[in-house]
Amino acid sequence: MSRTLFNLKRGSSLTDFLTLMLHFIASIGRLTLLFLETTGKLGIFVGNIFRQLVSPPYPWSQLWRQVIEIGYLSLPVVGLTALFSGMVLALQSYTGFSRFSAEGAIATVVVLSMTRELGPVLAGLMVAGRIGASIAAEIATMRVTEQIDALTMLSTNPVKYLVLPRVIAGITMLPVLVLIADIIGVFGGYLVSTLKLGFSQGTYLTQTLKHLKADDVISGLIKASAFGFIITLMGCYTGFHAKRGAQGVGSATTNAVVAGSILILICNYILTSLLFDK
């Protein structure tokens, strides 16, 4: 009696376990399929962008609008982010370095962190929020209200007219933004160091330039360009594939920002390790 009970119990917990495992495997399978499907669609989308890249004429006026929108109008956000990051960097590295009397290295730490890492990543994340969201919302609205179909009907390739200008503007404008962010960030460090920490202005600037190599700046700009591509691509992709209704626009926007930001961080690690080995 007790033996059968035991067996039964063991049997049922085994089936429970198996069912659980099956569910688990099924959901892994589903996620894998979804991942593969999205990757495939994204690949086709990128292929389509490249096809439009080599088939003139180009919508120059659209490109100009996006350069203004993505480059010029992002300046305040990116500038403020860089300024305060540079300032906080100087303060924090002072806390650390003063403990073993290495305050002289603060300028170097600020400029290297800004150019190699914080400039591109912070600018990338801020622009992903600002531009990725607005691109996704705009294109998704156009999808939902049939404006994208209307473009096709009016002899205009929507990828060429809507996507290409945004992606090109992203790839070219992010490096410009990051270069400006680098300078503002260093300036922020300079302000804190000279006004608050008592460094002399000349020493700080010489220290800044002393250990800085062109590669430090260039690697940051390469990253920026890649991030510009990621941000605009994700904005356009999610907008283009938006589901119907207001909810479609909402989730396209969220997905653009979330996917864009995560991809930026992943891509940042990959690029850092590639550029680092060199």
Add this chain to the structure above:
Amino acid sequence: MAKPKVKIALKNISKSFGKKTVLDKLSLDIMEGDSLVIMGGSGTGKSVLLKCILGLVKADHGSIKLNGDECFNLRGKSYEKFLTHFSMLFQGSALFDSITVWENVVFGLRQTKQMTNAEAQEIAIETIGSVGLNKEVAFSYPAELSGGMQRRVAIARAIVTKPEIIFFDEPTAGLDPIISNVINEMIVDCSKKLGATSVTITHDINSARKIAKNVAMIHGGKIIWAGPIEQMDKSGNDYVEQFIHGQTKGPIELQIKG
């Protein structure tokens, strides 16, 4: 009189979204110079049908012939060429809200023909005039116009390229009866002037009577009745009867419940 030619021949068009079958082996011939009205309840796939013909939504199976040439699943240049035969008035007008009304109207024209800004503007203003809007409207943005005016601008945008075939997707939805009639007359006028073949989707019986030469009724993914408008009232088809009179009891309700 010459025998009318088949302009668009649809055969066995099927389209599903996931598990949901919207078009189920639908076949329909659209004659040259016809003014065909497609009727059917909401969500029966009328818009999807038009978009499948235009390739904006890819049909799963079937054959679409334009002037006798197979046009299913065209790509690249031949698809672009195929589309130049058509214009479409979208359900919500689908005007581009970042550009002015006159730029909207000549948007398609400027993609295919070189013209100066002044020339384009002149054509736009003339076309806007022909749909009964005055010149000032040309320089406003779509969002500043009422629904009826937007619909007229969209009609202007659809006819300015002088297409052979025009699709109107619920042109009078959401408009008051008087504006609706103005739009109906405009559709009849424009189609006549251009000598175009027109296909209009509507579930407004009055519109159908004003516009249609022929009527097709879509239900359950198929065309269940098609014929001249004069025969619509004595079609003897229960679905058509029920739809015309808007009865709540009849085969359509049963279908929904089943």
